[in-house]
Amino acid sequence: MPETDLMPEPSLTVPEALTGSGKPLSVTRLRKTYSGVTAVDEVSMEIAAGEFVTFLGSSGSGKTTTLMMIAGFCEPDSGSVVVGGRDVTRLAPQKRGLGFVFQQYLLFPHMTVWENVAFPLQLRGVPKAELRRRVGETLEMAGLSSMTRRRPRELSGGQQQRVALCRALVYRPPVILMDEPLGALDKKLRDQLQTEIKRIQQELGLTVIYVTHDQEEALVLSDRIAVMRDGRIDQFDTPQELFERPRTPFVADFLGAANFLPGHVEEQTAEHTLVRLDSGGLLTARPQAAQDGTRVRAAVQPGRLALCPPGDGFCTGTVETVTYVGTLVRATVRPVGGAHSELVRLELPAGRAPALGERVGLSAEPGNVSVFPDAENGG
């Protein structure tokens, strides 16, 4: 991650952000209720300089409300927001010095592309020559140099969002907040802009908080992801950690659409937990503090399952469906035996596709299997 040396600018409003020990952003025990309903419940987090953090959750999870409280568009009932060591909890948005990219672009329709991007610099009284240089550089970096004189309505959605991005980063705010910025774009454009956002973020060492409900987008972009549910953060970790060591069934399901296999703990050791599945097989999982005999659900991502000869592995069954998705194959296997046998989903490289009706065994690395007490019904 590039360090913060790109960020200092004498004309910035929040120089403290870059000095001292203050993190660019920390949020402490933010709470917000709307007419009795808790939208955000005791959310706390710290974000390091140059980090790309995503709030991931479905609608109503509180991710946007949290973002709005950080930006200042919405006032927390309690808790605090500290930017660069300065408590901004009760400050108006314009006094926080942050950057914001909206889903609806919100370019000023009466200004050209150039004027839109120059606007925040004009507010800061940046001298003309420097303003021209910075606006020019920023637009060039986003590949917009040829359309500086156009009005927003003459641009495509993708171009508009690029302008909005330029407008938010041209004044080098210590943190840029993005609220589902690609939500209104089609899939192809979204992929393209994801790459671009990531590139610019890394080039400039920007600190970004990004809100989305799209797991894939979160995985592609983020250094760390906060998975949110019902106003709380379920888990705040790197994508890899979330994927491999989900702390709740919800995280396991939301990120990887995990298979949940019911069973009970048969044996506990320091290295692993043995789970006796209801379908009869024995599954080796990561160690989990649980008493022998506890009802549990073992979670494993479809992509972390492998085929093995029938009889080996933790489960044997017949292949019910096979679907090609590009270079991947999605298959479902109906386990044999056990009281109630739910379908197990798996993802394999196209070359290893099983045949329909084939009897196969399934296996998984112990490190890829998480175990959750059954009471926690997150899925």
Add this chain to the structure above:
Amino acid sequence: MTGLPSTLAGRITLVVCSTLILLFLVLPIVVIVVTSFGKDAFGSFPPSSWTLGWYKVLFADGSKWPAALSLSALVASLTTVFSLVLGVTAATALVRSNLPLRSAVYGLVLAPLVIPQVVLALGLFLLFEPASMLGSPIAIALGHTVLASPIAVMILMATLQGIDERLEDAAASMGAGRLTVARRITFPLAMPGLVAAGIFSFITSFDEFFISQFLSSVDTVTLPVQVFNVLQYDVDPSVTAVSAILIAVAVVALALVAAVRRLSGSGKQDGLLPTEPGVGLTAGSETAT
């Protein structure tokens, strides 16, 4: 009036009827414009010969028209200023805030449009007569503002509703304070609405008769009051020319509104004129709801 193919006879009847109705609306206006250029002022129509004489007479020495015209212009300008101030603040309150008793305030603002003007004129007369303000341009303008401000409020409310409030949020997120947002974002975007509100306030006042009639004094008389007096008591053929000027002012004003709309590219172009003309009407129905 059905989604069915209509018969030829039905279509012809409808076209003929509509044309007659449109003539019914337009004819009294056309006849004035044409007559004002005719030699024989009250005579036959169309006139036998043409002249600009009536217009020249208006501005001849000793004519009472220039004074009336300038009084009307002054009153209308004052009214425009008053009702823009009231309109901007009231529309902001009604559209961009949590206003307690919002619907009561809204009802109050629109009420002058449905109250009989005689009652309003009489009430204002009772207010200004004891203060010996009859004939004062300020008093007349204050009275006209009661009629003009609801129109301004409605136009500006529609304008504000048409401006995405989050654009203001976006500017704030970049560090723009309330004043800067108003100056750099809201004001330029609301410009067409402000122009329209101003123009409609102006012509509302410029054409207003009844309140002016009650609040005028013998030697300060607005243009419509003067026209009325001439029509009722004197016979002054140049009144036709004055009427034509009043028509021209209204038409130019409406054209201006349409042009500003067109230029700024705002407003949905489903008609040549924006929705404002309907403003006074919807007002009536909304207070009634």
Add this chain to the structure above:
Amino acid sequence: MAVLAPVSGSAAPVPRKKRRSRVSLSDRRTRFGLFNAAPVVIYLLVLFIYPIFSTLLLSLKGENGGLTLHWYTDAFQGANLEILLTTLRISAETSLLSLVIGFVLAAAVSRLKPLWAGLVMVVVVVPHFISALVRTYGWIILLGEHGVINNALTGLHIPGAPFQLLYNETGVVIGTTSVMLPYTVLLLYAVMKGIDRRLMAAAASMGAGRVTIFRRVYLPLVAPGLVNAGILCFILCLGYYLTPALMGGEKQTMVASLIDEQVMKQDQWNGAAALGIILLLFTFAGLLLLRMLKSAGEAYRNRGTAS
């Protein structure tokens, strides 16, 4: 209202300066609204509500200063009563005529292509913004004994021409209708544009004839608009002064003219005030009727969906 929760040590140190009393965002918006609503509210209280209120007081004030209803009994007697009835009659005639003509034009416009509809609406709306005084004067020129209309009628050898079209009720109703017409056209057009034309086609597919479709489908759909436009038109006519004063004769004096005369010529302010309040009450009654009909209509429709 919002109290900051104690901050735990893990977070960055929060400067615990004394802050100004915290006003929550929604309170701020309320205060902003009150601040901005104040000018118009104060203005209308002083220059709209208070004048009407003082008119009311004046209408109740006896010659000796006590309370009296004698100005109201006066208003319902003799010549005054006649004028009141004339006002109601002319208003009704005008509203009816505006409604019929407005209906035909609005129905025609609602079938036109958007461009043409826009053009026609401009022709309807522009006159609305031209001084009613001027338009009335136009009618005086048109309807005179040797005016355009009578000349044309004589030219066509219509028996009885030239007609007496000015300074009688015909003239007043023609003039006032032309002033009110834009209102009815705009109100009806708005309603008609909202009607789904496919409903008529659907009715036809079930075998309904044109007359039946009009009577059973179209008219009921337009009815609320007709009621709305009719009542509003009537209300606006009640206090109308200009056209009746200029185009009417002795027998077409309306209340507004009477008020004008009492104030300007007879210095009879109390009587004028009472007449004004009566007009106001008629207006309120009209608005109330409108609201009642509306909620009755809604209740009727809701009953249909609820059962």
